[in-house]
Amino acid sequence: MSPGNDAVLLTGNHAVAWGARLARPKVVPVYPITPQTPILELLTEFQAQGELEAEIITPESEHSVMAACIAASLGGVRVFTATASQGLMLMHELLHYASGARAPIVMANVNRTIASPWGFWPDQTDSVAQRDTGWIQFYVESAQEGLDTVLQAFRIAERVRLPVMINLDAFYVSHSLEPVRVPPQALADEYLPPYAPEHYLDPARGESWGNVVTQEMYWRHRRDIGGAMDAVPEVAAEADREWQRLSGRGWDLVERYRCEGADLVVLTMGSMCGTAREAVDELRDAGHAAGLLKVRLFRPLPAAELRRALAGVRDVLVLDRNFSPGAGGVLHQELRAALYGTAAAPRVHGALAGVGGVNVPPAKIAELAGRARSSEPLPEAVWAR
Amino acid sequence: MLQIVIHGRGGQGAQLAGNLLAMAFFAEGRQVQTFATYGGARRGTPVSSSIRVDDRPIRLRCDIEQADAMLVFDASLLDGRLVSMARPDALIVVNSRRTPAQLAQQAPGCRVLPVDGSAIAQRHGLGRIVNSALLGAFACAVGEPDLWTLSGTIADAAPKDRQQNVDACLAGYRLIEAQLRKAAA
Numbered sequence: 001m002s003p004g005n006d007a008v009l010l011t012g013n014h015a016v017a018w019g020a021r022l023a024r025p026k027v028v029p030v031y032p033i034t035p036q037t038p039i040l041e042l043l044t045e046f047q048a049q050g051e052l053e054a055e056i057i058t059p060e061s062e063h064s065v066m067a068a069c070i071a072a073s074l075g076g077v078r079v080f081t082a083t084a085s086q087g088l089m090l091m092h093e094l095l096h097y098a099s100g101a102r103a104p105i106v107m108a109n110v111n112r113t114i115a116s117p118w119g120f121w122p123d124q125t126d127s128v129a130q131r132d133t134g135w136i137q138f139y140v141e142s143a144q145e146g147l148d149t150v151l152q153a154f155r156i157a158e159r160v161r162l163p164v165m166i167n168l169d170a171f172y173v174s175h176s177l178e179p180v181r182v183p184p185q186a187l188a189d190e191y192l193p194p195y196a197p198e199h200y201l202d203p204a205r206g207e208s209w210g211n212v213v214t215q216e217m218y219w220r221h222r223r224d225i226g227g228a229m230d231a232v233p234e235v236a237a238e239a240d241r242e243w244q245r246l247s248g249r250g251w252d253l254v255e256r257y258r259c260e261g262a263d264l265v266v267l268t269m270g271s272m273c274g275t276a277r278e279a280v281d282e283l284r285d286a287g288h289a290a291g292l293l294k295v296r297l298f299r300p301l302p303a304a305e306l307r308r309a310l311a312g313v314r315d316v317l318v319l320d321r322n323f324s325p326g327a328g329g330v331l332h333q334e335l336r337a338a339l340y341g342t343a344a345a346p347r348v349h350g351a352l353a354g355v356g357g358v359n360v361p362p363a364k365i366a367e368l369a370g371r372a373r374s375s376e377p378l379p380e381a382v383w384a385r
Numbered sequence: 386m387l388q389i390v391i392h393g394r395g396g397q398g399a400q401l402a403g404n405l406l407a408m409a410f411f412a413e414g415r416q417v418q419t420f421a422t423y424g425g426a427r428r429g430t431p432v433s434s435s436i437r438v439d440d441r442p443i444r445l446r447c448d449i450e451q452a453d454a455m456l457v458f459d460a461s462l463l464d465g466r467l468v469s470m471a472r473p474d475a476l477i478v479v480n481s482r483r484t485p486a487q488l489a490q491q492a493p494g495c496r497v498l499p500v501d502g503s504a505i506a507q508r509h510g511l512g513r514i515v516n517s518a519l520l521g522a523f524a525c526a527v528g529e530p531d532l533w534t535l536s537g538t539i540a541d542a543a544p545k546d547r548q549q550n551v552d553a554c555l556a557g558y559r560l561i562e563a564q565l566r567k568a569a570a
Contacts, residue, residue, distance in 0.1 A: 009417070121422075173446070175421060176420040176446075177417070178418045178443070271446035272446060273446075275447045277444045359450065
């Protein structure tokens with residue numbers, strides 16, 4: 001297969017691997033885990049065929065993978081990796097280290113249930129549990145969006161010097177074989193120039209990272225990370241606009257689907273957005289003013305944009321394919337916080353829908369929307385299936 | 386939208402069959418989406434592959450709860466649970482030596498078409514590789530994709546025994562064709 005303008009059939013995993021190949025990373029440390037393994041398999045194949053000039057490192061665990069990613073990234077080269085579920089859990093300590101080291105690593109995470117009990121199903125608890133690690137987080141709906149987002153992620157990461165995690169749901173995206181357009185290498189190169197950081201570790205130059213700091217230095221460093229995060233919505237919007245100009249495809253940070261005049265808006269992220277589009281169309285056909293808000297950028301949460309998009313809406317139904325015991329649905333809680341204190345805030349209804357990978361068809365979303373319209377919202381999310 | 390589910394046992398090639406079917410529909414200019422679920426699946430345990438075919442881009446990202454058509458690699462999988470995942474009048478093609486009447490009790494209301502894919506595979510020197518024969522039979526029963534598109538897709542994808550796989554696909558197709566002709570007469 002060669003890149004070009006015609007669509008070819010690729011799975012979400014293979015589309016992500018193509019995105020990584022087009023970004024020309026120099027180091028790719030990886031460890032296999034279902035349902036992510038096809039990403040690293042294809043990258044390894046590309047490298048073996050001489051189509052990817054990268055050093056592929058296969059350490060003994062995901063913890064060591066992330067350690068290798070950080071070291072390579074601080075060495076001044078572009079770094080890509082991929083993981084899922086338990087692998088992401090094992091990386092947790094070093095996720096904090098990576099953002100603290102301002103290492104612009106890009107990682108794909110295939111959202112899969114966390115043990116125990118053991119499972120392989122789409123559930124976003126693995127990545128939402130990393131929301132405080134200082135990583136920018138995207139959630140994608142399709143294989144094409146996965147490919148495009150890998151390229152956008154490098155552009156954003158290297159601009160703000162923070163790592164980016166791209167999340168795709170197990171099976172519904174990772175293993176879905178569907179039409180994808182693979183952009184030509186020249187287009188990717190035009191969009192993403194070679195990575196040339198001002199600072200990098202090189203014994204010949206004598207810079208270092210990781211020494212002990214004072215309280216004051218630590219405080220300043222954390223504040224600077226906050227500043228970098230604050231810049232993300234603007235930088236990411238520019239990255240999306242530029243990609244749209246070059247490839248014809250833009251994805252927005254928060255996509256509004258049929259939200260014109262909507263009195264009820266479904267808000268979710270990841271693969272469920274696709275199903276929700278069908279539900280919204282059915283509701284509109286039945287005479288209900290319904291819309292969808294797709295949260296593509298989750299960290300930083302584009303709070304200002306969410307507030308703008310939901311102004312004047314009566315009811316919001318948040319669908320969380322994750323569960324934080326003791327708190328409920330993470331997106332539900334974050335949206336409530338973002339809207340708190342705003343004038344004429346919408347009524348926010350939370351549903352734990354699809355937790356553990358249970359099926360959520362359009363009829364279920366329409367049913368939940370109907371219930372939200374006719375009932376008072378609760379502070380907690382309700383279990384739905 | 387045409388929604389298809391292929392049921393098999395781990396190692397039988399149900400997932401590959403789903404991909405081949407989607408590739409053939411895609412070659413005809415249709416929009417497709419196919420995904421399989423596995424993880425706990427291993428040789429012998431039930432696995433499935435879902436395929437959606439439409440004329441416009443496919444946005445649904447959920448399981449198929451009411452399949453229009455099913456392809457069953459192993460008749461022992463055909464039970465009430467499986468049938469409940471199909472439309473009441475669904476078309477079900479089953480790899481079986483039994484007659485349509487014998488199988489009808491297992492899937493009341495559905496149109497069940499048996500095809501002895503295992504015998505076809507044996508005859509073509511493919512051993513237990515039944516997916517090319519079953520795909521040919523399925524394409525004939527559903528009326529699409531076109532036989533030549535499908536056999537071309539199989540030929541391109543076959544890692545070995547290309548001609549044998551294409552011939553098994555044709556044999557499966559002809560077997561259902563004869564069955565339908567007999568039923569219509």
